[in-house]
Amino acid sequence: xxxxxxxxxxxxxxxxxxxxxxxxxxxxxxxxxxxxxxxxxxxxxxxxxxxxxxxxxxxxxxxxxxxxxxxxxxxxxxxxxxxxxxxxxxxxxxxxxxxxxxxxxxxxxxxxxxxxxxxxxxxxxxxxxxxxxxxxxxxxxxxxxxxxxxxxxxxxxxxxxxxxxxxxxxxxxxxxxxxxxxxxxxxxxxxxxxxxxxxxxxxxxxxxxxxxxxxxxxxxxxxxxxxxxxxxxxxxxxxxxxxxxxxxxxxxxxxxxxxxxxxxxxxxxxxxxxxxxxxxxxxxxxxxxxxxxxxxxxxxxxxxxxxxxxxxxxxxxxxxxxxxxxxxxxxxxxxxxxxxxxxxxxxxxxxxxxxxxxxxxxxxxxxxxxxxxxxxxxxxxxxxxxxxxxxxxxxxxxxxxxxxxxxxxxxxxxxxxxxxxxxxxxxxxxxxxxxxxxxxxxxxxxxxxxxxxxxxxxxxxxxxxxxxxxxxxxxxxxxxxxxxxxxxxxxxxxxxxxxxxxxxxxxxx
Amino acid sequence: xxxxxxxxxxxxxxxxxxxxxxxxxxxxxxxxxxxxxxxxxxxxxxxxxxxxxxxxxxxxxxxxxxxxxxxxxxxxxxxxxxxxxxxxxxxxxxxxxxxxxxxxxxxxxxxxxxxxxxxxxxxxxxxxxxxxxxxxxxxxxxxxxxxxxxxxxxxxxxxxxxxxxxxxxxxxxxxxxxxxxxxxxxxxxxxxxxxxxxxxxxxxxxxxxxxxxxxxxxxxxxxxxxxxxxxxxxxxxxxxxxxxxxxx
Numbered sequence: 092x093x094x095x096x097x098x099x100x101x102x103x104x105x106x107x108x109x110x111x112x113x114x115x116x117x118x119x120x121x122x123x124x125x126x127x128x129x130x131x132x133x134x135x136x137x138x139x140x141x142x143x144x145x146x147x148x149x150x151x152x153x154x155x156x157x158x159x160x161x162x163x164x165x166x167x168x169x170x171x172x173x174x175x176x177x178x179x180x181x182x183x184x185x186x187x188x189x190x191x192x193x194x195x196x197x198x199x200x201x202x203x204x205x206x207x208x209x210x211x212x213x214x215x216x217x218x219x220x221x222x223x224x225x226x227x228x229x230x231x232x233x234x235x236x237x238x239x240x241x242x243x244x245x246x247x248x249x250x251x252x253x254x255x256x257x258x259x260x261x262x263x264x265x266x267x268x269x270x271x272x273x274x275x276x277x278x279x280x281x282x283x284x285x286x287x288x289x290x291x292x293x294x295x296x297x298x299x300x301x302x303x304x305x306x307x308x309x310x311x312x313x314x315x316x317x318x319x320x321x322x323x324x325x326x327x328x329x330x331x332x333x334x335x336x337x338x339x340x341x342x343x344x345x346x347x348x349x350x351x352x353x354x355x356x357x358x359x360x361x362x363x364x365x366x367x368x369x370x371x372x373x374x375x376x377x378x379x380x381x382x383x384x385x386x387x388x389x390x391x392x393x394x395x396x397x398x399x400x401x402x403x404x405x406x407x408x409x410x411x412x413x414x415x416x417x418x419x420x421x422x423x424x425x426x427x428x429x430x431x432x433x434x435x436x437x438x439x440x441x442x443x444x445x446x447x448x449x450x451x452x453x454x455x456x457x458x459x460x461x462x463x464x465x466x467x468x469x470x471x472x473x474x475x476x477x478x479x480x481x482x483x484x485x486x487x488x489x490x491x492x493x494x495x496x497x498x499x500x501x502x503x504x505x506x507x508x509x510x511x512x513x514x515x516x517x518x519x520x521x522x523x524x525x526x527x528x529x530x531x532x533x534x535x536x537x538x539x540x541x542x543x544x545x546x547x548x549x550x551x552x553x554x555x556x557x558x559x560x561x562x563x564x565x566x567x568x569x570x571x572x573x574x575x576x577x578x579x580x581x582x583x584x585x586x587x588x589x590x591x592x593x594x595x596x597x598x599x600x
Numbered sequence: 601x602x603x604x605x606x607x608x609x610x611x612x613x614x615x616x617x618x619x620x621x622x623x624x625x626x627x628x629x630x631x632x633x634x635x636x637x638x639x640x641x642x643x644x645x646x647x648x649x650x651x652x653x654x655x656x657x658x659x660x661x662x663x664x665x666x667x668x669x670x671x672x673x674x675x676x677x678x679x680x681x682x683x684x685x686x687x688x689x690x691x692x693x694x695x696x697x698x699x700x701x702x703x704x705x706x707x708x709x710x711x712x713x714x715x716x717x718x719x720x721x722x723x724x725x726x727x728x729x730x731x732x733x734x735x736x737x738x739x740x741x742x743x744x745x746x747x748x749x750x751x752x753x754x755x756x757x758x759x760x761x762x763x764x765x766x767x768x769x770x771x772x773x774x775x776x777x778x779x780x781x782x783x784x785x786x787x788x789x790x791x792x793x794x795x796x797x798x799x800x801x802x803x804x805x806x807x808x809x810x811x812x813x814x815x816x817x818x819x820x821x822x823x824x825x826x827x828x829x830x831x832x833x834x835x836x837x838x839x840x841x842x843x844x845x846x847x848x
Contacts, residue, residue, distance in 0.1 A: 502695035502754075504650060506709035506761060507685030516708060520699045595699070 128168040130159045131189035133177035135554070137266055137561045138290045138372055139345050140195050145375045145562055148395045154286075154345040154368070155193045158212055161337055162312075165328035175548040178244070178264075181206055182457045183548060184313060186465060190321060191314050195284065197246050198311040207322045208311035209329055213342060214351040216304030217247045220273065220281040220292035228280055229302045234258050237279040240269045246308045247282050266291050267561045274298060284308065286347055294373050307351060336363060344368045385568055392559055392569070399555030400576055406472050406551060407538045413477025414537065418484025425489060436485070443482035448543055451475050456547040472544035480537050487529045491522035524595035531588035535581045552576060601626045601796050602647065602765060607656035609646060609820075617643055617820045620656070624765075624798060629791045631807035631828075632800045634817035635843055640800045641769050643817065647798070648687045648767060649680020661686070661764065685713050688758030692770040694750040696742040702729065702753050703738040706760045714761070721760070728756040732786050748779030755786055766790065768799040784810075804847040808832050816840045 132141045134151055141153035151172060163170045173189040180192045184206060198208045221228045228234065235256040241247045243262035251260050261278060263269045266287050273281050274297045281292060285304055292298050312329070314322045332338040333356055342348045343362035346369030353360045424436030443451070456471040466474070495518050503513040542553035556573040560566045604622040608615065616639045624630050632640045645651040647658065649665065658665040660683060668676040696705050706725035710716045716724075729735050732752040742750055751771055758766060768787070772780045784806050791797060791810060801807060807814050808828045815825040816835070824836050835841045 496698075498691065498693055498695045499697060501650060502689075502691065502697065504681075505648060505684055505687075505689040505691075506757070507681060507713040508709060509681060512712050516712065517697060517699075524699070 125167070125169040127171045128159070128163045128166065128191065129171045129173055129189035131173045131175050131180055131183050131192045132194035133175060133180065135177070135265070135558045135561050139286050139347065139369070141193075143395075143558055143562045148392060148559065148562075152368075154213075154341055154347060155195070157341045157344075158332075158338065159191075159193050161332055161341065162325065162328050165331060166324055173548070174550050174554070176546050179457065179546065179548070181313065184315060186457070186460050187315075188468075188548065190318065191312055191325065193312050195286070195310055196313055197308040199246070202313070205316070206313040207316050207318070208313055209322065209325050211309035211311050211355070212329060212338065213310045213347065214355050215285045215308055215310070215347075215349060216351060217250060217282055217306050217308070218285045218288035218292070218300050218304055219302050220270065220283070220288050220298055220300050221279070222273065222276075223297055223299050225279070231282075231305060232256070234280055234282070238277075240272060240278040240281045241283055242266070242269070242287075245284065246306060247284065250306050251282060265557075265561055267564055267566075270295055270298060271564075285349070289346065289369075290372065304349075304351075339363050346370075385565070388563070389568065389572055392572070395555055395559070396552065396573065396576060399550060399552040400580060402549065402551040403538070403541050403553075403577075404580060406469070406476065406541045406544060406549065407534075409473045410476035410480065410537060410541070411534055413473060414480035414484050414533075417478060417481030418488055421481060421485035422488035422492065425485065426492060440482045440485050443479055444486075448475065448479050448540060449546065451479060452543060452547055468544075468548045471547055472541075472549050475547075476537060476541060476544065479540075480533060483533055484530070487526050487533065488522065490529075491526035492518055494525055495521045520595070524592065527588055527592050527595070531584060534584050538581055538584070539577060601628075601660070602798075603657075603659040604647070605657045605659070607643075607646060607658065608654050609642065609651065610654055615820065617646065617653075620820070620822055622815065622822065622825075624796060626796055627794045628812045629787075629797045629799065629810060630813050630815060631811035632798065632815045632817055633802070633804070633807055633843075634823075638817050639820040640817045643820075644689075644767050644769050644798065644800050648684050648689055649676070650684075650689075652676065685709075685761060686764045688755075688761060688763035688766040690751070690754050690758055690766070690768045690771050692773050694742070694747070694754045694774075696750055696754055696757070698742055701739050701741050702734065702745070705742070705753065706757050709757070710760050725756070725760055728759050729753075731759075731789075732756045733782070746779060747775045748782045751775065751783045752786055755783070755790075759790075764796065766795055766797045768797065768801070770800055770802065772801070772803055804832075804844070816843070818843070 132155065134141050134143060139154050141151055141156045144150040144152045159170055171189070173183070175183040175188065177194065180194060180196065181202065183189060184192050192206070193212070196202070198211060202208070219228060219231070219234070228237075231250075231254060234251075234254075235258060238259045238261060239251060240261045240263055241251060243264060248260065248262065251258070263272075266283070269278070269281050269283065270291045272278050273292075274295060281288070283292075288300050293300050312325055314325065329338070339348065339356075339358055340363055342352065343364045344367050346366030348362040350360055421436045421440055424432045425440070426433075428436060452471070452475040455466065455475050456468065459466060499517055499521060500513055503517045508516065541551060545551060545554035545557070552573060556569060560569045563569065602622075602624040604620055607617055607620040609617040620643060632643065634640050642651055646653050653665075653667050654669070655667055663679060663683075665671070665676070665679055665683070671679075696702070697708065700708065703722065703725050706728065707718065707721035710721040710724070711718055726735065726738065729738055732755060734749060734753055734756065737745060737749060737753070742753070745753065755766075755771075771787070772783050775783065780803070784803065787797065787799070788810055799807075799811070811828055813825055814828050814831040816823045816831060816837075818839055823840055824831065831840065832844065835844065
């Protein structure tokens with residue numbers, strides 16, 4: 092059977108989900124209302140797991156995408172894909188952002204305490220990769236006193252840490268960067284999962300995989316501990332995919348079928364089919380060097396980048412509105428509130444200003460659910476950014492209000508205006524023109540800081556950049572493109588600020 | 601019209617106004633003179649409640665203002681705000697609202713405080729601008745006007761509230777000498793129309809020629825007061841004589 096995962100982006104609320112239309116189609120033929128299988132993964136983790144199709148950035152492919160699709164069709168469900176940062180996958184599962192995680196998650200005792208694992212859908216090992224010009228490394232022992240790169244938190248890292256001999260372990264979060272650094276000579280070896288080495292190490296013209304696989308790791312499907320029914324359903328589906336050879340076929344098509352898995356499932360070591368997807372990957376993903384081709388490819392990115400930019404702009408605009416409103420309230424509280432309110436405002440400002448936005452976002456998104464407050468990612472992003480900037484705005488407004496000439500206020504009071512009228516008709520208009528330049532500054536900074544919300548599953552411009560760059564190994568070209576988009580997004584704000592400044596600056600103090 | 605009895609005011613430890621007594625009759629022009637730093641501006645600012653007082657009484661249009669401590673912070677604030685609606689004040693640095701043009705400066709308070717309709721306020725403001733010779737500058741912003749023009753606009757702004765009393769805090773001190781007369785001219789005209797005015801000033805000629813009475817203040821106390829003929833030609837006190845020697 093020829094598998095063809097055609098995926099389209101669909102947008103619900105604020106998250107992007109992906110519908111597997113092929114699955115939908117087969118199920119609709121039976122005329123049933125489909126239950127969903129909400130699958131969480133990080134498509135930045137790249138080939139061969141789940142990644143954007145280089146031919147069509149709107150489509151997600153990878154052996155795990157195919158396994159999830161096959162599982163769903165076995166279970167009579169349709170797949171909803173939910174993007175999340177790899178480090179946050181288990182937290183997102185607990186938050187019920189999705190129901191399963193299938194994303195190279197190895198079964199370990201500590202993880203098994205917080206999530207339920209299915210039987211393994213793939214068994215693999217660790218591999219050493221070095222430069223082609225390195226002839227002295229074949230086993231772990233040969234890594235003594237060398238700089239070895241690996242992904243943080245993975246089995247490979249643990250194996251390295253268990254070794255008795257000294258070496259320098261460098262932890263990365265992105266595979267592409269690891270192998271590039273090895274090629275650039277910043278590392279002397281990379282020690283990582285076989286599928287990654289196969290897809291990122293082996294095809295690199297300057298690198299080679301050496302020695303035999305080390306250790307053993309099993310990838311399992313994670314579900315919530317209390318979701319027993321789903322876990323049973325998944326194990327049954329997985330079992331039948333194993334029996335009817337579909338799982339074997341998917342792994343073979345991606346060139347991943349190996350001795351460890353064959354032995355475990357008591358199936359032949361010979362792959363059941365040709366590694367067509369692996370070959371296609373080598374052909375399409377590895378750099379096509381001609382600038383002409385690259386430029387053409389950038390054109391195909393525009394819809395995806397546009398979508399990311401739209402999300403960036405939405406988050407920024409709503410956050411700015413919140414920041415202005417909150418900033419005014421905090422400034423008013425500090426300047427005019429009774430003593431307790433003034434102190435409380437001051438404390439809020441200092442607390443928010445004095446802690447990193449990144450920590451605040453983690454707290455709001457992953458911490459609050461512990462207290463029973465489960466926020467939508469968009470809402471969490473806006474609250475995090477909005478409150479952070481409200482603290483900065485509050486100080487800008489306070490400075491603006493306090494720098495209004497005392498004589499102007501004297502004149503207004505001398506005419507019999509009440510304090511409220513003085514504030515509304517003299518202080519506020521005169522302060523506004525003073526605060527516009529620093530406010531413009533803050534808003535452009537906010538636009539750029541919005542890239543931080545990628546850590547709480549929001550797919551905005553920076554997430555999109557990261558996904559595309561890791562798919563095409565092109566951090567330079569796409570990076571310049573994305574930087575340009577950020578710059579263009581900021582321009583209207585600069586123009587708007589100029590306009591207001593001109594309108595309000597009809598008179599100098 | 602206005603009577604001040606034993607007014608005292610201090611900043612932290614130092615007493616700046618000591619037992620000041622003063623009476624201003626309706627239609628009078630009173631000049632307050634004295635060396636710089638004698639707290640005469642502060643005295644003026646106490647009269648409309650821009651500064652609070654610590655002891656004593658101020659009588660104005662049948663009401664009595666006492667220190668906030670005696671009458672309560674809120675009643676002090678309410679009464680002085682009401683008073684300020686009918687006491688015009690003109691400042692040394694003009695203090696026109698810099699974000700409004702001249703006509704907007706004039707109509708702001710009538711519209712906000714007296715709730716006069718915008719149209720009525722504008723037609724009244726235009727008459728006042730005509731009176732101070734600024735009819736053609738109604739749409740200008742303050743920084744486009746000369747100092748003399750700004751001060752005349754500021755007088756018109758105060759007049760727009762139809763005040764019973766006008767206070768001037770060194771209205772010509774910041775002006776180029778050639779522009780002083782146009783401002784003093786407006787004040788003279790108001791005097792001839794029967795306006796009650798109190799002027800803190802260093803313009804001795806103006807005080808001598810136009811004021812009905814002159815008050816000499818030194819170190820926060822009234823040293824002597826009387827008609828200009830008496831103060832300028834035969835002052836009773838040595839300190840008054842010493843001060844006036846610099847000018848005449």
